[in-house]
Amino acid sequence: MNNPRRKLVVDDLRIGHWSRRSGSFALACDGLTFDVAENEFVAIVGPSGCGKTTFLTALAGLTPVESGRLELNGEQITGPAPDRSLVFQQASLFPWRTVVANIEFGLKAQRRLDAKGKARVAELVELVGLAGKEESYPRELSGGMSQRVNLARALATDPDLLLLDEPFSALDAQTRELMQEELTRVWQADGAGTGKTAVFVTHDVPEAVFLADRVIVFSRGPAHLVEVVEVDLPRPRGAGVKRSPRFQEISDHILSLVMSQNQPGRRTEDHDSNAALSR
Amino acid sequence: MTATQLSPGSVRKTAAGATAPGRRRALDRYLNPALGVLGVAVVLAAWQICASTGVVDPKFSSSPSGAFRALVDSFTSGDVWSPLGSTLSIVAWGMLISIVAAIPLGLLIGRNRVLYALTDPLISIMYSVPYVVFLPMLIFWFGIGADARVVIVVWSAMFPLLINVIAGARNLEQSHLQVSRVFCASRLTTLRSVAFPATLPYILAGVRQAVGRALIGAIVAELFMGSAGLGYVVQLKTSNFQTDDAMAAIAVIAIIAVLLNHGVAYLEQRLTFWSRTD
Numbered sequence: 001m002n003n004p005r006r007k008l009v010v011d012d013l014r015i016g017h018w019s020r021r022s023g024s025f026a027l028a029c030d031g032l033t034f035d036v037a038e039n040e041f042v043a044i045v046g047p048s049g050c051g052k053t054t055f056l057t058a059l060a061g062l063t064p065v066e067s068g069r070l071e072l073n074g075e076q077i078t079g080p081a082p083d084r085s086l087v088f089q090q091a092s093l094f095p096w097r098t099v100v101a102n103i104e105f106g107l108k109a110q111r112r113l114d115a116k117g118k119a120r121v122a123e124l125v126e127l128v129g130l131a132g133k134e135e136s137y138p139r140e141l142s143g144g145m146s147q148r149v150n151l152a153r154a155l156a157t158d159p160d161l162l163l164l165d166e167p168f169s170a171l172d173a174q175t176r177e178l179m180q181e182e183l184t185r186v187w188q189a190d191g192a193g194t195g196k197t198a199v200f201v202t203h204d205v206p207e208a209v210f211l212a213d214r215v216i217v218f219s220r221g222p223a224h225l226v227e228v229v230e231v232d233l234p235r236p237r238g239a240g241v242k243r244s245p246r247f248q249e250i251s252d253h254i255l256s257l258v259m260s261q262n263q264p265g266r267r268t269e270d271h272d273s274n275a276a277l278s279r
Numbered sequence: 280m281t282a283t284q285l286s287p288g289s290v291r292k293t294a295a296g297a298t299a300p301g302r303r304r305a306l307d308r309y310l311n312p313a314l315g316v317l318g319v320a321v322v323l324a325a326w327q328i329c330a331s332t333g334v335v336d337p338k339f340s341s342s343p344s345g346a347f348r349a350l351v352d353s354f355t356s357g358d359v360w361s362p363l364g365s366t367l368s369i370v371a372w373g374m375l376i377s378i379v380a381a382i383p384l385g386l387l388i389g390r391n392r393v394l395y396a397l398t399d400p401l402i403s404i405m406y407s408v409p410y411v412v413f414l415p416m417l418i419f420w421f422g423i424g425a426d427a428r429v430v431i432v433v434w435s436a437m438f439p440l441l442i443n444v445i446a447g448a449r450n451l452e453q454s455h456l457q458v459s460r461v462f463c464a465s466r467l468t469t470l471r472s473v474a475f476p477a478t479l480p481y482i483l484a485g486v487r488q489a490v491g492r493a494l495i496g497a498i499v500a501e502l503f504m505g506s507a508g509l510g511y512v513v514q515l516k517t518s519n520f521q522t523d524d525a526m527a528a529i530a531v532i533a534i535i536a537v538l539l540n541h542g543v544a545y546l547e548q549r550l551t552f553w554s555r556t557d
Contacts, residue, residue: 060461061461062457062460062461080460080461080462080463081463082462082463084461085461085462086461088454088457088458090454092452092454092455092457092458094455094458094473094476094477095553095554096476096477096479096551096553096554097476105458105462105464105472106462106463108468108472109459109462109463109464109465109468109472110462110463137553138553139553139555157462
């Protein structure tokens, strides 16, 4: 913990899964190496299907690590633990639970739903803008509202590392913009002044630039690191940031990196590396 | 899973149809029940006319007026209570045992691949074979007392319920299970707080089927094992040519059946309102 740079260590990481049907090994990430610092907000972008979501599920402990280091606070991640929370791509709320009961789920599962936990949940309801909706059921909520519950549920357990898997990808454009601003606000308000350590996966480059301190660009699958881009835009960031020339500059740069991953020339190369692995 | 007739989706289609314009809704609300009553009245009137004019012999066929008189008599004399209580308590015990056994068992089987593979053919067979064929064997094993009748009710009610619970537990949403895993819920918590509520619509659809079969099981047992209950009354009165009394007992059975069905429908509405899609 002496070196704040090394909150999360990813070192020569390889993730994949054995396909039951074909019996071959499909690689999702290969040779990934980077660090995430305490209180840092990192966004991961890459072409669709590149393995960024698989990487996030490995961080959550849902997908086993094939080889390499994946360490949080110096300890290898081997499964889900209370120190990490995931904001799901689909809200995945329990339809039989009210908004409050959904947010309480993590605390209840971890037997931490005491008076303090209840107070935290009530605080989060206010923070994410769900006041008045406490006793609503998920089917009465809009997509944006559902994602607020999804976010609050993840924050309720007060995780050391917050993982977000394209949480706004299913929302309409306006709601998405609004939720991005809300997330920066919530993220800054909920942490001890500077915000929680967070890893945010998205395929939306401007979204990544708007939210993150650093953007990590993944290659086509199996993913390896293309470039780490520092986002030196000042915080707090409002909607106006998106119109600044610096924002455009960074976005364009990252977009060109992502686009270059989509060029057909690279495809055969990736195909070869896959073929080599199934042998 | 072969037989799950009452999936929650199909049960609710009728409720979702109520989005038609206002006039149509008023029609559904008042006209349909009125037509239903009219239909029953027409059949009863036809029956009454046939009996009164001598087209059929009321000694054999009874008649609505005679049956109604017998029904009122059975209530004023209090003769109805003992068989009614007997049948209801047998159905209640049978349902209680079936529910208490089938829900945890179904969740367990549905969530465990090996257990499912082991039990699926057996349960399918037990569900598909008409349970009445086991009746002589069950009498041979358990006699003809109240215990034996409860066994028959459980035998008939258990399998539709079990099959529905298993189907529900197998169809859990992966995303819900992932939420459970990410937040480190124990296996027991996952079963109780995720698998059970998610399965509730299936469970109640199963209970609805089971209640119907439990009542049939109880009546059939009483017809066969003549000792007590409404089925026994029907059997006894018919063999004594007291068809009015037999019809009165059948009317009581019909009322129980309708009330039980409505009771379960009410429970479904109260407990699984969150799964309605409208």
